Amino acid sequence: MLRVAVVRFPGSNCDWDAYHAVERAGAEARFVWHRDTDLQQADVVILPGGFSYGDYLRSGAIARFSPVMQSVQHHAAAGGAVLGVCNGFQILCEAHLLPGALVRNDRLTFVSRPVWTRVERVDTFCTSAYSRGAEVRLPVAHGDGCYVADPDTLRLLEAEGRVVLRYIRGENPNGSVADIAGVSNAAGTVVGFMPHPERAVDPATGSEAGAGFFRSIAAWLPGGAARSTT
Amino acid sequence: MTYRIHIRVVPRDGLLDPQGQAVEHALGALGFTGAGSVRVGRAIELALDAPNAGAAEASARKMCEQLLANPVTEDFTLTVEG
Numbered sequence: 001m002l003r004v005a006v007v008r009f010p011g012s013n014c015d016w017d018a019y020h021a022v023e024r025a026g027a028e029a030r031f032v033w034h035r036d037t038d039l040q041q042a043d044v045v046i047l048p049g050g051f052s053y054g055d056y057l058r059s060g061a062i063a064r065f066s067p068v069m070q071s072v073q074h075h076a077a078a079g080g081a082v083l084g085v086c087n088g089f090q091i092l093c094e095a096h097l098l099p100g101a102l103v104r105n106d107r108l109t110f111v112s113r114p115v116w117t118r119v120e121r122v123d124t125f126c127t128s129a130y131s132r133g134a135e136v137r138l139p140v141a142h143g144d145g146c147y148v149a150d151p152d153t154l155r156l157l158e159a160e161g162r163v164v165l166r167y168i169r170g171e172n173p174n175g176s177v178a179d180i181a182g183v184s185n186a187a188g189t190v191v192g193f194m195p196h197p198e199r200a201v202d203p204a205t206g207s208e209a210g211a212g213f214f215r216s217i218a219a220w221l222p223g224g225a226a227r228s229t230t
Numbered sequence: 231m232t233y234r235i236h237i238r239v240v241p242r243d244g245l246l247d248p249q250g251q252a253v254e255h256a257l258g259a260l261g262f263t264g265a266g267s268v269r270v271g272r273a274i275e276l277a278l279d280a281p282n283a284g285a286a287e288a289s290a291r292k293m294c295e296q297l298l299a300n301p302v303t304e305d306f307t308l309t310v311e312g
Contacts, residue, residue: 057297057298058300061297093302094300104248107248146246148245148304173248175248
């Protein structure tokens, strides 16, 4: 069974949601404390949402130096899959595992509501269950979600099809450049986005729209293509 | 020798600074006409043991590049006080 490590930093608060979403999709979830360096042979590492280290200095800036992040760097360098959600996305950018940065929302307010997004890259470990262009309504909850990158980086991301998730026109909740909600590395093995699919996997909380991200993960074959999902 | 390092981090020019805009608007509302181009950043001060001022500055510059400022979004300046 595919194994997923959910990293817990001091201030993580979507760790249980991610754990639940993984298990519900049929994969095995394990928590890994940020001081540990053993990822327990995980195939996929999830950096969950929250406010690691109180967002001190910049969101994600301190978590990047947690001992576990050395292991995450090695895991990613070896082609292992890493997904960062919200604060996890901020950490991946601060750790230079993904390009760009997330700054204060353009209207300065914390936004917490569902927004419509479009899945634009589907050849990754966490998006294969969607068809390209699928429109998915996902919760967002963040104060620092405005994605920025220099023009050369943006051109590269677009040219290489590395924008994984994009806010549908008019739905952009934070001023992100080009309506970008999430990006990947070139290989598609490291993915980060601001919306919270783990909060939309269970009819009990009103939506299952995000379950496909975790079905993708559960069906993923490390080192190969995605299994056909059932 | 212990040096006092003063570091100033501001949003990079050209990057939208909604905090700066909000403060600029508030200054206008208070009647301070003519105030513009407000940027809100942060100041960091620290004591640093180093053999000389040049070494202190080089070390502080590395701190800024690696942690205290995000090179994607922020510029920094630093001064070393002997």
